[in-house]
Amino acid sequence: MTFNKHIANHIRDIPKSGIREFFDIVAQEKEVISLGVGEPDFDTPWHIREAAIYSLEHGRxxxxxxxxxxxxxxxxxxxxxxxxxxxxxxxxxxxxxxxxxxxxxxxxxxxxxxxxxxxxxxxxxxxxxxxxxxxxxxxxxxxxxxxxxxxxxxxxxxxxxxxxxxxxxxxxxxxxxxxxxxxxxxxxxxxxxxxxxxxxxxxxxxxxxxxxxxxxxxxxxxxxxxxxxxxxxxxxxxxxxxxxxxxxxxxxxxxxxxxxxxxxxxxxxxxxxxxxxxxxxxxxxAHGVDSMRREYEHRRNYIVRAFNDLGLSCHKPVGAFYIFPNISSTGLTSREFSLGLLEKKKVACVPGPAFGASGEGFVRCCYATSLDQIKVAMDRIGEFVAESKK
CATH class of the missing domain: 3.40.640.10 (Type I PLP-dependent aspartate aminotransferase-like (Major domain))
Structure with missing residues (x-):
């Protein structure tokens, strides 16, 4: 049986997610600091979880x-x-x-x-x-x-x-x-x-x-x-x-x-x-949103400054919890940079082309992780950049 011919043409030709493809590779590594997954590191506030529990307990x-x-x-x-x-x-x-x-x-x-x-x-x-x-x-x-x-x-x-x-x-x-x-x-x-x-x-x-x-x-x-x-x-x-x-x-x-x-x-x-x-x-x-926003802003300020201090140009974003630094000065492609950083320093970020061809030369780093982890990750990125330029 020729299985491929039974898949709709417009579905067969869609590439798999560049993020998920990269994190399949990340999953094979141990003790990785992830700046990759776009998910808050905060748990859902308790009062919201409690509302769900109440809903279940009352048979809704x-x-x-x-x-x-x-x-x-x-x-x-x-x-x-x-x-x-x-x-x-x-x-x-x-x-x-x-x-x-x-x-x-x-x-x-x-x-x-x-x-x-x-x-x-x-x-x-x-x-x-x-x-x-x-x-x-x-x-x-x-x-x-x-x-x-x-x-x-x-x-x-x-x-x-x-x-x-x-x-x-x-x-x-x-x-x-x-x-x-x-x-x-x-x-x-x-x-x-x-x-x-x-x-x-x-x-x-x-x-x-x-x-x-x-x-x-x-x-x-x-x-x-x-x-x-x-x-x-x-x-x-x-x-x-x-x-x-x-x-x-x-x-x-x-x-x-x-x-x-x-x-x-x-x-x-x-x-x-x-x-x-x-x-x-x-x-x-509203209070929980304000608290998380303040913490994200503090992390953003640190990680943007850290990338620029490394000579990797990074504009200061005004929204979300991502930065998109330019890594082209290392002489590496986005994928080479991300794979090398993962393999050598155990830090995960996403290659820019996962978000379209115009993302080449950039990587996405998510600062929805603790500031302590971000600081360790930036130290390792600094080491990797220095080694890449030798």
Missing amino acids: THYTSNLGLPELRASICKYVQKHFHVGYDPRTEVIITVGVSEAIDLALRAVLNPGDEVLYHEPCYVSYSPSVVMAHGKAVAVPTRAEDQFRLTAEALAAHITPRSKVLMLNFPCNPTGATQTRAELEKIARLCIDHDLIVLTDEIYSELTYDNAEHVSIASLPGMRERCVFLHGFSKAFAMTGWRIGYACAPGWLTDAMMKIHQYAILCANTTSQDAAIEALEHG
Whole structure:
């Protein structure tokens, strides 16, 4: 039997995640300090876990509405209005999903016809391009540059728009670069989206994790954008709830209705216990978010300074919990640097090309690990850089 011919062409040709491929290698090593996995090192705050325990103890173990618990949707709308200045109807314009990843998949499948083009900025989260392909769209990367602090510019976006362009995907603050967007640049991008009738998927999962008193602006809040935006958010990063797999999408009713058709047949509904925990997170989790943000900012300041002191140019990101230092001065490729650092110094970071071709010459380091571990890792990286230049 020729097994390969039975796999759908568009699935067979999708490469495996560069992050997961690299961490399969990491898993074979012992006593590694990881600056690689994009997951908070904090446990979910106790009061949120306690809400889940209460939910289970009281037998809340049944299906919810396809759209999710009404109480959670109402809490989400209050939260989004307060923090992002966009209003949604909890009855018809919010859908609770299995993480933001499912929300992205639903949105793409709901709007794309085969061959429609989806624009996204790169380096970017590893799932974006494959998600477009799985929805039978064409992924079009718009490179961003370190000189622009990896912000997407309207000028760069305009150069990639064609008559087949249908969707723009944004992720700010950005994984892997920590880049954020200014209001002024977002306004220019919004004008392009209106002029070219683009749907915008705005993934703002890191929005609570911004530093230096920076203003986070959602493109959905700008004039003329609410009706063409799918606002994507969740609980994994700010509330340290990665394993709970709970996210949400807010969009005009006509879009939410289309997404719900896919969700109800493929998933039915998100986990009930996680939904109850999410209500607690939104209603009483602000203090925990603030505490984690302060600690991340302290770590960011240290690790950015340490990389620049080593002569590895690193811009100071204003969001998320990643840095994206330039390692090209070592004469090594991103993969050579990452594999050599892992083999010789037992420190794991992710090669930049895992996030797209424009990531070559960079590595992603995640500072969602203790400062003590970061300090040891930076000492080892310093040794490796010195040895590489001999």
